[in-house]
Amino acid sequence: MKLTVNGTLRELDCDPEMPLLWALRDLLQLRGTKYGCGKGLCGACTVHLDGKARRSCQVTVAEAGAAAVTTIEGLSADGTHPLQQAWREHNVPQCGYCQPGQLMAASALLTASPTASDDEIRSGMSGNLCRCGTYPRIHAAIKSAQGKVPLADQAGD
Amino acid sequence: MTVLTRVSRRRFLQLTGVAAGGLVLGAALPGRAALAGVLEQSSGAALNVFVSIREDGTVEIVAHRSEMGTGIRTSLPQIVADEMEADWQRVRVIQAQANPAYGSQNTDGSRSVRDFYPVMRQMGAAARTLLERAAADAWGVPAAQCAARNHSVVGPDGRTLGFGELAARAATLPMPEPSTLRMKPESDFRYVGHGLPIVDLQDMTVGKATYGIDVHLPEMLYASIERSPWLQGRIKALDADAARTVAGVSEIVELRAVEGPPGFNPIEGVAVLASNTWSALRGRGALQIDWTRSEHSEHDSAAYLDELVARVEGGPGEVRRRRGDVEAALASAQQVVTATYRTPYLAHAPMEPPVATARFSDNGCEVWACTQTPQATRQAVADALGLDVDAVVVHVTLLGGGFGRKSKPDFAVEAARLAAHAGRPVQVVWSREDDIRHDYFHACSAQHFRGALDVGGRVTAWLAREASPPIGATFDTTVSMNSEGGLSQTFASVPFAVPNLQIESHPAPAHVRIGWLRSVYNIPYAFGVGCFVDELAHAARRDPIEFWLALIGDDRLLDFSGEGFSYSNYGRSLEDYPYDTARLAAVIRALADRIPWKTPLPAGQGWGFSVANSFLSNMAVASKVEVRDGRLRVLEMHGALDAGRIVNPDRVHAQMEGGMIFGLSLALNGEITFGGGEAQQSNFHDYPVARMLQVPPLIRTYILPSEAPPSGVGEPPTPPVAPSIANAVFAACGQRIRELPLGRHFNV
Incomplete structure (x- = not known):
């Protein structure tokens, strides 16, 4: 099996039906993408496929093979994506576990809807759970990053 | 010295x-x-x-x-x-x-x-x-x-x-x-x-922070465990043939339970070891297991809660605290107000489920775990493997949420036992379903209150009875009454200046593993107490905030010793950490000053208020809600906290925001039910936790300046939230909800 992850072609020896989540974590050692529910209910495993947010627990390796996969490790080369900066300016994380998924969801949202309204942000981010309750700061961080996010993801180019 | x-x-x-x-x-x-x-x-x-x-x-x-x-x-x-x-x-x-x-x-x-x-x-x-x-x-x-x-x-x-x-x-x-x-x-x-x-x-x-689930050791196997669906079930028959044929699966291991109370011991189960997590999950899904029945395999939570309600409404319980003569005061009251509240079992559901990794060698056992209790983890692993505690090393990773679940190291013991068996490092990954079905559940409760009002609308008697399965039963199955430590969490420690007061308990034997969840018994008890004060205020035709202040009475340091109750004060002496009603009243006033409490609202909207002292801190919450066409929305939440001296105000604000949202999530959605001894929820579709859309767009937090010794921060913001919302619902639409979650009564 082949996957293009964060701009690099990777070869895998695995069942094509393995969810992308476990292939990334267990086989490619990319552990920034988190397991939360395995059912596409919590968003902790959110990655980009061709720039669009997808739940990696709901995508097989075979399905992902044709796409450019971007994980939190590839969101920016040096952690300076405008949303990553905004997350730090607003001190968003508490335990931090869901934040890679939140960042991947937020970056796809702002790429698709750069001027998303407050309600659109709330709707767009409601697939991503945070048990610590960092939602007000996630919302504030997204608002402050509006206008700074590049229109196309690097991996979606 | x-x-x-x-x-x-x-x-x-x-x-x-x-x-x-x-x-x-x-x-x-x-x-x-x-x-x-x-x-x-x-x-x-x-x-x-x-x-x-x-x-x-x-x-x-x-x-x-x-x-x-x-x-x-x-x-x-x-x-x-x-x-x-x-x-x-x-x-x-x-x-x-x-x-x-x-x-x-x-x-x-x-x-x-x-x-x-x-x-x-x-x-x-x-x-x-x-x-x-x-x-x-x-x-x-x-x-x-x-x-x-x-x-x-x-x-x-x-x-x-x-x-x-x-x-x-x-x-x-x-x-x-x-x-x-x-x-x-x-x-x-x-x-x-x-x-x-x-x-x-x-x-x-x-994405570089390392949690329990991110630990990776050379030659490591991944394990997924099918556990007994009810407490104290044992493997009766196992067919693992299909599981063995799953690609990547290397071994099937029966993990037998040790006899005795649940404690921190693993639940009996069958582990599937594999070269990756997905293979372990698939192999585990192919297991066929028959389980023995147990005294808990008929547990039905709805019937059980009905029983607890019948007990608290049916008659006096064991008196835990007494002042004056409640019966006489109730008999001679101008008005008697009565109410019964019920709260459900809850699951912790941290975003990272329990995960632990262990490596066993001739030198002992090394464990990596997202644990809240490194030392108890070390001891539990040593006990399980028959090792000296010095032969066990526990590395503490970051925790993807804990909320009390990761205080219980059963998952680390599983990893240690499997690593010792396999001779290779093993990582045990709990699926979300495992996490929700096999939690150390937060206790359900039934609470019955009677209050006497005189002609002037003053409370002359406060009678409160509770029945709630105790955490102690997890460690000693003969325990069925809540402890003084448990009752010290709001229920028996009410700070009210009333002449007659009586607190009673009824037994509630545990049928599931009961554990502590963020703010513990303050969750149910602050709900019962906070709602009943509001009911009394309305019966007395008084403003609820003014009524709270009157009920708390003159500024004083509380002393429970003359009333038969040994107040735990969260493990600290009353000399070091006095229970000062002046500070409690101050958070109420500080919050009242910051919200337009008395400004008329459109029809269908209302404010609700509550306050709780917990973990030596005081927290008041006001919520504004809208109830329209059966739909309940929380529009605003405001909280004021006095936690003594503050070390990191940004993190305290963050804990207030998060703790209030945690409380909102439980109040609106939180409920675990049991049928046939099994938890009937399994993932976020049937055990929903708050999403951004459910969280009020306006949340404000105020920290009262203080030079008093630091007190609790992580838990105190949660308890007053549920009663503030339920009281707001009453103000908005006149419906008095005495049962959580509110999602049972409204579209939330």
């Missing part, structure tokens, strides 16, 4: 797994018993917290408590750094392994800052004193003429030596007598009282 002791570099290495620099010191404090939790594995050893300075000037500060989102890995080292005049930019935080040398590492009960604030200051002051003395020696001047300033010691004529240059010399000096330590005036603090960003912030935003 504190004793400061030097710690060798070798010892520092043993404790942290990290090589120490030039200066290493520790503090040994007697009185550890006062700090230790009830469930702490007692070792009798001294409490030590360590600071080390490398030759390059890097100050290494050990974080001995677990980071699960409160910011404690930052807040405690920030106190040390401030007191010792270290430059925060040159501080490196090291996570401690499990070791009794640190005193309690049991990260729960909202007590990391409140218990360790003085210890951290002492550690910092001792380090600073040694550095100043080392500079004095180097220069041949009196130490009194040397003062540490921002990572250097400044001499009489302005000359300086850096901490790194002084470290080796400082390490040779005798430890200062604790009584000679000069503490910094609090007005000179540079870090304490300031919202330093957490030390893990960068890692958390780039």
Whole structure:
């Protein structure tokens, strides 16, 4: 099996039906993408496929093979994506576990809807759970990053 | 009396797994018993917290408590750094392994800052004193003429030596007598009282933070375990043929339960070991297991809660606290108000489920776990494997949420037993379904209240009866009444100036593993108490906030001793941490001043208020809701907190925001039910937790300034939330909801 992850072609020896989540974590050692529910209910495993947010627990390796996969490790080369900066300016994380998924969801949202309204942000981010309750700061961080996010993801180019 | 002791570099290495620099010191404090939790594995050893300075000037500060989102890995080292005049930019935080040398590492009960604030200051002051003395020696001047300033010691004529240059010399000096330590005036603090960003912030935003699930060892196998669906079930028959054929599966292991109470022991189950998590999950899904029945396999939570309600409504229970003559006052009252409340079982559902990794060798067992209780984890693993506790090393990862679930190290014991069996490292991954079905559940409860009002609308009697399965039953199955510690969480410790008061309990035998969840029994009890006060206020035709203040009465320090109740005060003495009603009233007034409480609202909207004292702190919450066409929306939540001196205000605001949202989530959605002994929920579709759309767009948090000793922060914001919302619902639409979650009654 082949996957293009964060701009690099990777070869895998695995069942094509393995969810992308476990292939990334267990086989490619990319552990920034988190397991939360395995059912596409919590968003902790959110990655980009061709720039669009997808739940990696709901995508097989075979399905992902044709796409450019971007994980939190590839969101920016040096952690300076405008949303990553905004997350730090607003001190968003508490335990931090869901934040890679939140960042991947937020970056796809702002790429698709750069001027998303407050309600659109709330709707767009409601697939991503945070048990610590960092939602007000996630919302504030997204608002402050509006206008700074590049229109196309690097991996979606 | 504190004793400061030097710690060798070798010892520092043993404790942290990290090589120490030039200066290493520790503090040994007697009185550890006062700090230790009830469930702490007692070792009798001294409490030590360590600071080390490398030759390059890097100050290494050990974080001995677990980071699960409160910011404690930052807040405690920030106190040390401030007191010792270290430059925060040159501080490196090291996570401690499990070791009794640190005193309690049991990260729960909202007590990391409140218990360790003085210890951290002492550690910092001792380090600073040694550095100043080392500079004095180097220069041949009196130490009194040397003062540490921002990572250097400044001499009489302005000359300086850096901490790194002084470290080796400082390490040779005798430890200062604790009584000679000069503490910094609090007005000179540079870090304490300031919202330093957490030390893990960068890692958390780039996906490099390491949680329990991110540990990876060479040759490691992944395990998924099918466990008995009900308490005390045992494997009756196992067919693992299909599981063995799943690609990647290497072994099937029966994990037999030990006899006795649940404790921290694994539930009986069958483990599938595989080369990756997905293969382990698939193999586990192919298992065919028959389970034996048990005395708990008929547990039906709806019928059980009905029974508890019948008990509290049916008659007197065991009296736990008594003042005056409640029966006489009720009999002669102008008006008697009666209400019964019920609250459900709850699951913790941290975003990272329980995960642990273990490696077994001839030398012992090494465990990596997202644990809130490193020392209890170490002891439980040693007990399970028959090892000396010294042969067990526990590495503490970051926790992807804890909320009390990760205080119970059953999952680490599973990993240790499987690693010992397999002869290879094993990581046990709980699926979300495992997490929700096999939790240490938060207790359900039934509460019955009767209040007497006189002609003037004053409360003359307060009668409260509860029945709720006790946490103690998890460790001793004969226990069926809630403990004084449990009842000290709001129910029996009500701060009311009423002439007649009686608190009673009925038994509630446990049929599931009962555990503590963020703010513990304050969740149900603050709901019952907070709603009933509101009901009394409306019956008395009084404004609820004014009614609360009148009920609390004159400013005074509470003393429960004459009323037959031994108030736990969360493990601290009333001398050190008095229960001061003036501070409780102050948070109420502070909140009332900040919300337009009396401004008329459109039809269908209403404000609700509640307040709770918990973990030695006071928190008031006001919620504004809208109820329209059966749909309930929380529009605003405002909270005011007095938690004494604040170390990191940004993290305290964050805990208030998060704790209130946690409370909102439980109030609107939280419910676990049982049928046939099995939990009937399994994932976020049927055990929903709050999403951004459910969270009010306006959340405001206020911290009351205080110079009192620090008190709890992580848990106190949660308890007043549910009653504030239920009371707001009544104000909005006149419906009095006495049962949680509110999602049972409204579209939420």
